[in-house]
Amino acid sequence: MAGRRDGSLMRDKTQSFRGSRIVTAIVVGVLLGSVCAFFFPRGFFSSDPPIQSRRFGKLDLQTSSSQCESTERINMLRSDIGSLSDKNDELKKQVQDLTEKLRLAEQGKDHAHEQFSVLGKPHKAGPLGTVKGLRTNPTVIPDESVNPRLAKILEDVAVQKELIVALANSNVKAMLEIWFTSIKRVGITNYLVVGLDDEIEEFCIANDVPVYKRDPDDGIDSIAKTGGNHAVSGLKFRILREFLQLGYSVLLSDVDIVYLQNPFNHLYRDSDVESMSDGHNNMTAYGFNDVFDEPSMGWARYAHTMRIWVYNSGFFYIRPTLPSIELLDRVAGRLSKEKAWDQAVFNEELFFPSHPGYDGLHASKRTMDFYLFMNSKVLFKTVRKDANLKKLKPVILHVNYHPDKLPRMKAIMEFYVNGKQDALEPFPEGSQW
Known part of the structure; x- marks a missing residue:
């Protein structure tokens, strides 16, 4: 009985074990089927892309779209920044222009007040040190x-009724090109070339340079077309008269000049004539007491004289006043009768006082700062040898002391514009005869 019972138990256990294995297999199969159904709802060999792939594809499209939108947004922002930058530059220029107009207006108001004070009804003199003439x-x-x-x-x-004026014929064409190139680089717009022949007129038009060619005049044209530097220079006193009669202030300029700043920002406008000097230091440019020694006079051996180096007639600012026009008439009149250098006559008429047989010109005058309005003697003899002075930036540089004008003008551009530190070194202080 016991043996049968044990055998029966063994069979029951075996059948039970087999049944549990079947149940387990079924459960596993169901689970696997569920998993497959979830991840592969269209079967293993469906032609449609898997959901996960589609999800990634959609994500890629969204990312790509987002990147495109970001690029467009960045481009729009850059465009906005560029536009705002341009507007900012334009506003800065407007502020500068308005500031300059305000300065000129205040300057003019002060001058008008002085004129009214002096030219108005007679009045008593004020306390010591307070009286000023016109x-x-x-x-x-x-x-x-x-x-x-x-x-x-x-x-x-013209801007504010003033402009730079230069006379030129084809003999100075190369220098003229450097002249107007430097003017354009600085941003000066109020300048005019008086073309003395057809070639210069065409050259200026081709280079977008304002030019004016006078009506035919035999007295001027014969000199204008073939004359040298000094001969042409003498013509300006006749030609400038019309500019002043029309009410314009003129900054007369030779063409052997390089512009590094706008000169109109450095003028006082308080005198009939404001001129650069041929002087090379404070004494020679602004005047000094020169003592002449004559030992034979004993106690009175020392005679005091007043000395000043001449104004340069190749660069001066002249206002449209009666004394200014009288100056032009005097110089032009003498040059038409005398064989004289226009610069010498210009200075004689400005400085010689009235005396028996001669009525002096009552024109007010001012000497320009010789470091700002620099002549080539100052540059090549002093400035280029001084480390501190070399750091200064002149307003203009006039190559008036040297006949090799063109190469020196080019060297000045190289030094001050292009930063070539040794550009001025090859040249001697003076000229080689």
């Missing part, structure tokens, strides 16, 4: 009938 003469009433064509040109070119 420095700034009133301007003339403009007369456009003098030259309507020039009046129209000046209306378009």
Whole structure:
């Protein structure tokens, strides 16, 4: 009985074990089927991409779209920044222009107040040290009938009724190009070339340079077309008269000049004539007491004299006043009769006082800062040898002391514009005869 019972138990256990294995297999199969159904709802060999792939694809599209939108946004922001930068530059320029106009207006108001104070009804002198005479003469009433064509040109070119004017013929074409190139680089717009022949007129037009060619005049044209530097220089006193009659202040400029700053920002405008000097230091430029020694005079051996080096007639600012026009007339009149250097005559008329047989010119004058309005003697003899002075930036540089003008002008551009530190070194202090 016991044996049968044990055998029966063994069979029951075996059957039970087999049943549990079947149940386990079924459960595992169901679970695997569920998993497969979840991840592969369309079967293992479906032609449609898996859900996960589609999800990634959708994500890629979203990412790509987002990147495109970001790129477009960045480009838009860059465009906005560029536009704002341009507007900012434009506003800065407007502020500078308005500031300059305000400064000129205040300067003009001060001059007008001085004129009214002196030219008004007679009045008593004030306390010691408070009395000042008239420095700034009133301007003339403009007369456009003098030259309507020039009046129209000046209306378009001038700024605040003032401009730079240069005379040029084809003999100075190479220097003229450096001249107007430096002017354009600085940003000066109110300048005009008086073309003395057809070639210069065409050259200026081709280079977008404002140019004015006078109506035919035998007295001027014969010199203008073939004359050398000094001969042409003498013509300016006749030609400038019309500019002043039209009511414009003129910054007369030779073409052997390099512009490094805008000169109109450095003028005082309180005198009839404001000129650069041929002097090379404070004494020679602004005047000094020169003592002449004559031992034979004993106690009175020392005679005091006043000395000043001449104004340069190749760069001066002249206002449209009666004394200014009288100066031009005097110089032009003498040059038409005498064989003289225009710069010498210009200075004699400005400085010689009235004396028996001669009525002096009552024109006010001011000497420009010789380091800002620099002549080539100052540059090549002093400035280039001094480490501190070399750091200064002149307003203009006039190659008036040297006949090799063109190469020195190019060297000046190299030194001050392109930063070539040894550009000035090859040249001697003076000229080689």
